[in-house]
Amino acid sequence: MNAPAAGLDGRWVGAAVPRKEDRRMLLGRGRFTGDLTRPGMLHAAFVRSPHAHALVGTIDDSAARQAPGLAGLFTAASLGHPYLLAMLERDEFVPTRMPILAGDRVRFVGEPVAMVVADDAYQAEDAAELVEVDWDPLPAAASMEAASAAGVDGPRLHDHGNCLVDLLMFDDDRLPQIFAAAKTCVSATFRSARVAALPLEGRACLAEWDDRDDQLVVHVSTQVPHQVRSGIAQALDLPERAIRVIAPDVGGGFGLKCVVGREEVAVAAAALRLRRPVRWAEDRQENLTAAFHGHEQRYLVKAAFDEQGRILGLDAEIDCDTGAYSVFPFTCAVEPLMAATELPGVYKVPAYRARGRAIATNKAPAAPYRGVSRPQIVLVMERLMEKAAAALRLDPLQVRRVNLIGEDEFPYTGVNKITYDEGSYRESLDLAEEHVRKRAWPQERDRLRRQGRRAGIGYACFSERTAYGTPTMSLRRMRMTPGYDTALVRMDPTGEVIVTTGTCGHGQGHETTFAQIVADRLGVHPDQVKLKQGDTDLASYGWGTWGSRSVVVGGGAAGRAADIVAGQLRQVAGSLLEASPADIELAGGTARVRGDDAAAIPIPELARVVHFQAHRLAEDLRYALEARATFDPPGTFANACHAAMVVIDPGTCAIRLHRYLVVEDCGVVINPVVVDGQVRGGVTQGVAAALLERVCFDAEGQPSSATLLDYLAPTAAEMCPVDVVHLQTPSRYSETGAKGMGEGGTIGAPATVLNAINDALSDTDLRFDHIPVLPHELAAVL
C-alpha cells in the first residue's frame, strides 16, 4: 500500500488519505456482532405477532419447553413487564411505553411476545414455532387516514387515542390577509411512502454476564452505544455502570440503529437471568417488518407568491405516520418537529405557520432514518418553487434565486427562529446550472425528446443542519437531550496517539478522518493515531453517530483535546530545549524551535521522557500527555444543489436515472474521498426513495414487502455515475470548519428526481407530488 501523503500545505486535513478501515474489511477480518462467539453461547429467537392489532390471550409454551436444546423461554410476565419509555417534556406529547415483550396487546405484525433461547439458532427458531398464542384480533389502523378517522369505536392504539403529538410550532395572524392579497397562491398535497433504512447487516447483539466486572456486557450493532446502555439500564432497572455496551464493526445503520431495539434489551435480560452468553441476529424478514421504518409523511401546504415569484407566506399541515410506539430516546416527535421547524429551508419565508402531528398506526415504529423529514420538506419547497414558476410563467431557477438566502445575508435568522450560518446557497445553484449547461444536458434532453422519449431535468436546492448540539436539541425538550461529545487524547511512551470518542462510526471512515484532524494538531502522521470508539467503558458519555454529527462534534472534541496535548508537548519540548513553549512547532513527528533547525527533539522522545523520566521535568510538566475535551456546538448548515436527468421508457414506463450532479458545500473537507462516498451513497438512497422503495401493508396491516424481492433496494443497474463538485464555506460553529454531510445526498435526491420526472411530463398536464413514482402509475395515465 502506498503511504498516504499530506496535502500540499503539509496538512492532513483535506488530503485523500486512504481509509484505515478498508484493510480488515477487504481481508474478511471485519468483526461484526454476528461473528462473535463465546463458550456456552445460546441463541435467541422471537415469537412475533401475526396480527396488526390483537389482544394476547394465553401463551402455551408446553410444547416449546420440550423442544431439543431449549435453555430458556421468556414472556412479558416472566421478565417483569420491562419497557422502554421515550419522553418529551411537552404538554402536547402522549408518552407510549414500548414493552420489551408485548404483554396483553400487540400493535403491529412482528411485535415480539415471547423470546426463546436455545443451544443453536436453528433450534431456537424451531422452539419459537412451537409456542402457541391465543390471539384475539382487533380492528387495525393501517394508515394515517384510518387512524385519524377512528372515533370512540374505531381502532385506537393507545388510551389517549392515535395522535401522539400535535404541535403548532409557528403561527402568524397576517397569513389569511397575505393569501388573500397575493398575486398567486399554490396549494398542494405532498406524500412520501414508508421506507426501510435497510443496512446490509441487520440488527444483532450478544449479551454476556461478566462476574469479574460485575457487569452485563452487551455487544450490539448500533450507532449509539451509550443510549443502548441507558435504555437497558432504564428498562431493567440497573445502574449504568453495571452495563458495558460495545459496538464492534457495524454493517451500516442509516438511523435504524440510532434507536434502542426491544430485542437488544430482551437478549440482555436473558443473559442476565441465565448467566450465559446469548446472541441474536435478526433475519431480513424481521428487519423489513419488525424493526423500524421512516419517512411516511403527508403535507397539506399553501404558499403565497408575488409577481416576481417571491414567497410571501407558507402554511403547512404535516402528518407523520409514526407506527405503534415512540422510539427510544428520540420519541415519535422526531419527524414532525424536524419538519415543522425546518420546512422553510434555504428560502426566505416572511410569514409561516406549521402544525406537525405524529399519528400512531398499527405498523412498526418509525425511527430517524437518514434525512429525517428533510427529504420531504425539500421535496415540498422544491415542488412549490416549480409550481409557482409555472403559475407565474417564470423560470423556476429564477424563482429559487429571488427566494434563496443570499451570501451577504449570513448569519440569517429565519421566521422559524433558526440562525443559518454561512453557506453558498445561490453560488451552488449557479454552479450546478453552469455544469448542466457545460455538459449539454438540455441538448441531450431535447434530442431524446425528438426521438420520442420523455426526458426531464430537475433541480433541488437545500441545506441540512448538521451536528445538533444541546443548544439546539434542548429546544425539542427531550428528557434525554443529545448533542455534546467528549474525546480523550493520550500519547503513549512510543509517541503513538490513542483517541477515544463517544461517536460510533459504521462505514463513515472515522478511524481515518479523526486521525487526520488529530495528526495535524500534534504534528504526527495519521498512521500513529488510533481511534477507539463504540465502547461505553472506554469513552465518556457520548451520543453516537447520527444527524451528520460525528466529525463536527466528535472530531471537534478530539481536535480540542489534541490541542491541549500539543500544548503539553510544547511545554516539555520548551523545557528540554530551553526555549519558550510558544516558539515550539510540532510538525513531521518533531518538536523544533521555530527558526532554529538544530534545536529539535523527535516527538516520541518527548513521550518517552514524560513517561519514563518524569524526574527530568518540572513538577507541573510531569506524567501527563493526555487531555479530555468536550464540544457542544449549536449546529452548522451544510448545503447543496442537486441536478438530475431522467428518461422514461415509452414501452414499460420505467423511469431511468440518466445523469446526476451534486454541487455540495460541507465547509472544510476533511477527506475528499470519504465526502464523495457519503454523497454518492446518500444520493442512491434518495433516488431509491423517489423511484423504487416502499414498505407496503394491506388494509388489515399485513406487510407485503417482507423480502428483498418485494422491497426493491437499488442495484448498480438503477444508478448512473454521480458527479460531485465541491464548494467550501467553513463554519464558524465548527472546531475544524467542517460541516456534517452524511445525509445531504438522501435529502436532496427525492426532490431532484421528482422535479426531473415532472419536467419529462411537461408536454402533459400530469404532475406528481409524491414519492415513489412507480411505472404502473405512469402507465395508467400516459
Next chain:
Amino acid sequence: MKDVHEIRLTVNGRPHELAVEARRTLADMLRHDLGYTGTHLGCEHGICGACTVLMDGVPVRACLVFGVQADGAEVRTVEGLADGEQLSDLQQAFSDHHALQCGFCTPGFLMLAEAYLAENTGVPVEEDEARELVAANLCRCTGYQGIVEAVLATARARQKP
C-alpha cells in the same frame, strides 16, 4: 433426531472434515462451524449476495446452498483472496476506488468479481458490463460507483501484458 452427514471439503485450499446437519446452510457452516466469518449474511434468501463464495470456481449464494452440497467441493471465501498479508489487485482496487464503506457487503462483491475476472481474462471489459455484474449484489452505502470502477480498473490492469 438430527439428520447429520459427514462431509469433506477444502476451503481456500485447506482440507476440512466435519459432521453437518442436512438443513444447515453452507453460509452457517462456513461461518460458525469452520470459522470463516468473512462471509456475511445480508438477507438469507438469495437476493443481496453478501454471502457469495466460490464453489469449484463458480459464485454461489452460500445462504441458498446446504453445507452437505459442498461435500467434495473446493470452496473459496474472501479469506482466500490475499497472498498472506498482501492484498490482491482486486482488493487493493476496492480500497483505491473507495468501493466500500461499512464493509459488510464487500466480501460478496469481491468473490463475485473474482469469478468474473477469472472467466474474462484478456477480454476487454466495458463500463456497462461491469455495472451489470455489480448489479447482482446489493450495497447500501456506496452507490456502487466505486465498486464498478474497482472492477473495471482490475480488469484493465490484468489485460496489460
